Amino acid sequence: MDDVVTDKLDPEFADVLRKGRVADLPPWHSMTVAEARRVEDEAFSAGDGPTVHEVSDRRIDGPAGDVPVRLYRPETPSEVAGSPLPALVFCHGGGWVLGTLDSADDLCRAFATRVGAVVISVDYRLAPEHPFPAAVEDAWAALEWAHDEADTLGIDPDRIGIAGTSAGGGLAAAVALRARDRDVSPAVQVLCYPILDRDFETPSYREHADAPLLSRADMAWFWDQYLADPTDADDPLAAPLRAESLADAPPAVIATAGHDVLRSEGVAYADRLRSAGVELRHCHYPSLAHGFLSLTGAVDRAEAAMDDVTSAICGAETSL
Numbered sequence: 001m002d003d004v005v006t007d008k009l010d011p012e013f014a015d016v017l018r019k020g021r022v023a024d025l026p027p028w029h030s031m032t033v034a035e036a037r038r039v040e041d042e043a044f045s046a047g048d049g050p051t052v053h054e055v056s057d058r059r060i061d062g063p064a065g066d067v068p069v070r071l072y073r074p075e076t077p078s079e080v081a082g083s084p085l086p087a088l089v090f091c092h093g094g095g096w097v098l099g100t101l102d103s104a105d106d107l108c109r110a111f112a113t114r115v116g117a118v119v120i121s122v123d124y125r126l127a128p129e130h131p132f133p134a135a136v137e138d139a140w141a142a143l144e145w146a147h148d149e150a151d152t153l154g155i156d157p158d159r160i161g162i163a164g165t166s167a168g169g170g171l172a173a174a175v176a177l178r179a180r181d182r183d184v185s186p187a188v189q190v191l192c193y194p195i196l197d198r199d200f201e202t203p204s205y206r207e208h209a210d211a212p213l214l215s216r217a218d219m220a221w222f223w224d225q226y227l228a229d230p231t232d233a234d235d236p237l238a239a240p241l242r243a244e245s246l247a248d249a250p251p252a253v254i255a256t257a258g259h260d261v262l263r264s265e266g267v268a269y270a271d272r273l274r275s276a277g278v279e280l281r282h283c284h285y286p287s288l289a290h291g292f293l294s295l296t297g298a299v300d301r302a303e304a305a306m307d308d309v310t311s312a313i314c315g316a317e318t319s320l
Contacts, residue, residue, distance in 0.1 A: 003203050003267045007287035009259050012299040017212055020298055022291075025213070028095065029221035033128065037098050044294065045102040049109030057101075062141045064134065068123035069142055070101045071153070072112040084150070086117040086159035086320045088190065088313075089143050089175075093166030093291070095195075095222030096127045096135055107165065107293060114310035117320065118155050120146055124171070131228040132238045139164075139171045140178060147184050159320050161188035161250075161313065165293060166214075166262070167222070169194025173240040173269070176250050185250060187320050190313055191269070192255045193262055193290050197241040198223050198233040202264035209261070214290040216261055241265055246272050251279035253312045255293070255305065258286035281312040 017023060021043055028036050054073040059066040076085065088111055092104035101123050112119040124138035143162055150157035164172035169191040176189040199205070200216055209216040227233060236243035252273050256266035270282040285292065285305050292302040293309070313320055 003264050007258060009289060010287040010299060010301045012301065013288055013292065013295065016295055016298050020295070022213060022295075027215060028098075028218040029215075033097060033225065040094060040098040041100060041103060045100065045105070048297065049106035050113045052109050052112050060142065060145045063137045064125070064130075067125075067138045067141055068101065069145075070105075070108070070121040070123070072108045072119040072121070073154075074112040074116050074118070076116070084154055084156035084159075086115070086161070086187070087146055087150075087153070087155040088112075088115065088117050088119050088161045088163045088320075089139070089146055089186075090119050090121045091124065091135075091139050091162075091164035091168030091171040092121065093164070093168050094126075095218070096132075096167045096226040097222055098126070099168075104165075104168075110293075110296070110306060111163065111310065111313075114306065115313050115320070117161075117313075118153065128225040132226050132232050132235070135167075135171055135226075136174045136178070136237050139175050143175055143179075143186065144184055159187050161190060161320050162186040163188075163190035163192070163313075164194070165192040166290070167195050167226075168192075170196055170240060174237040176252075177236055177240055177243055177246075179250065180248050188251050188253060188313060189249070190253045190309070191266070192293055192309065193257055193260055194254070194266055194269070195219070195222075195262060196265040196269050197239045198227075199241075199265065204263035204265075205261050208259055208263075208289075211259065211261055211289065214261055219261060241269050241272070246276040246278060249273060249276065249278050253281045253283070253309060255283045255309050256285070257288040257290055257292055258284070259289035262290065281315060283308045283312060 092099040125134040296303040
């Protein structure tokens with residue numbers, strides 16, 4: 001796929017930027033970490049996702065203590081009642097610095113409902129208090145826990161995927177790469193407008209340097225918080241696009257947006273996965289911008305994109 005923008009920003013998306021819940025958000029890099037977390041919580045913890053059968057909070061063993069997780073169990077048709085369900089371990093966005101279980105609630109409900117899967121949302125440790133690789137380790141612990149507790153959770157251990165948005169998409173990609181050398185392998189990796197590299201000179205970074213929801217300066221600030229040492233950006237678990245090889249990675253669903261600083265790295269990762277022979281569905285939306293899956297109620301094109309992504313998760317490219 002050519003790394004170019006061919007469409008203007010969707011009019012409904014533009015209207016949300018002017019008048020919706022994300023209107024007038026201060027630039028992330030202009031705030032302290034505490035201020036940015038408060039603003040993010042106020043803007044994205046709306047709790048307006050679809051109704052699911054059950055929501056429960058748990059604490060699981062992690063590499064540095066307990067990791068909070070939240071489980072979303074969908075309503076199941078009578079013909080499959082009692083059968084093990086697929087599952088998605090979900091990592092929220094927020095530049096590894098922001099985000100909570102509450103801020104990911106609407107997305108997790110949507111994935112559970114539309115995919116028909118148990119969603120396990122991970123409250124991984126945040127930077128700068130817990131820099132790389134803490135978040136990757138917590139996400140990996142959640143995937144292992146899901147496999148180990150599959151019978152108790154009523155899920156199929158062979159149909160557990162890893163998913164995430166933005167920074168969480170990068171964590172999902174890192175977990176999928178790590179899985180190649182371990183006994184636990186995700187059935188699918190779902191990378192929604194993911195952060196995959198620390199390169200601020202890509203075409204999309206140049207085109208959208210001053211984008212309102214996520215700018216080049218914002219991303220530089222997030223990376224500074226995440227990495228205790230800048231040389232950690234060479235580690236594929238921090239920047240999966242820098243992996244020497246993507247061969248034998250799990251099947252992938254990647255969603256990218258035309259008006260997003262992260263577009264180029266998402267497109268490049270999709271191209272590399274395809275070249276490596278990995279089963280792939282790349283859903284690209286030239287007229288949308290970063291974070292579009294959180295705006296399905298206000299933007300028709302984002303609603304259609306959510307349908308595309310969740311259908312792809314269940315499609316022939318994956319074993320979910």
